[in-house]
Amino acid sequence: MGELAEFPLDGAERLSRQERLESLRRRMAAIPARGEAERVVVPVAVPADRLLPVPEPLAEVLPQGGLVRGSVVSVSGATSLLIGILASATAAGGHAAVIGHRRLSLLAAAEMGAQLQRVAVIPDPGPDPVEIAAVLLDGMDLVILGLGGIAVPPSRTRAVAARARSKGAVLVVVDGRWDGAQVRLDAQVSGYEGLEVGRGRLCGTRLSVRAQGRAFPARTTRMDVCATRTRIEWMHADRGDSSRRPDRPVAL
Incomplete structure (x- = not known):
């Protein structure tokens, strides 16, 4: 067997041959096999x-x-x-x-x-x-x-x-x-506001949104798309302020 690559100094002494072999085995074991699911990467803060x-x-x-x-x-x-x-x-x-x-x-x-x-x-x-x-x-x-x-x-x-x-x-x-x-x-409509049986107008839409990525597991949240007097706003479905509830149709 050829010479193993040098490892950095650990304190004042180099790693022994056995320690180097064990370290290499651990690194090889950490490599995912073909077809194995990818590891989740911890997200790094972005400016x-x-x-x-x-x-x-x-x-x-x-x-x-x-x-x-x-x-x-x-x-x-x-x-x-x-x-x-x-x-x-x-x-x-x-x-x-x-x-x-x-x-x-x-x-x-x-x-x-x-x-x-x-x-x-x-x-x-x-x-x-x-x-x-x-x-x-x-x-x-x-x-x-x-x-x-x-x-x-x-x-x-x-x-x-x-x-x-x-x-x-x-x-x-x-x-x-x-x-x-x-x-x-993925966004799915889970409800509406402003509609009565047989009549009424659509003033708000509730969405259930699922987000998933390489660096984070699946997360789901609910949000309301509501029309105020001047614009359409996004609000948390579970923290909606009744004073900001829709008062005109949503043009979606």
């Missing part, structure tokens, strides 16, 4: 300027309190959550692009505080929306990509994810399959 803001109730289930620049996020379910992410990012001064998502309501985004002058919309990106998204990652803080039900090959997702990292943009993918997303969000 505030490396985060895109999100609605407050969602921020509390994300380990960093926002979407990390350079990451890919998969969103499914109720479109309200996607609109809230767009509104939060542009209200904070960010620029965004929406590609191939015809059902996203810009009126609702504006009522949530979105700055529409910072939003570029490409409703019909042609046969290759992924390529359009890859180009727009250069110069945008947030790119929302509607996949139209397609599954993107892993080799392609890795290349686009690498571009998002290098440009410091957040790519949000919806309506399709994208393996390797760092964060997955």
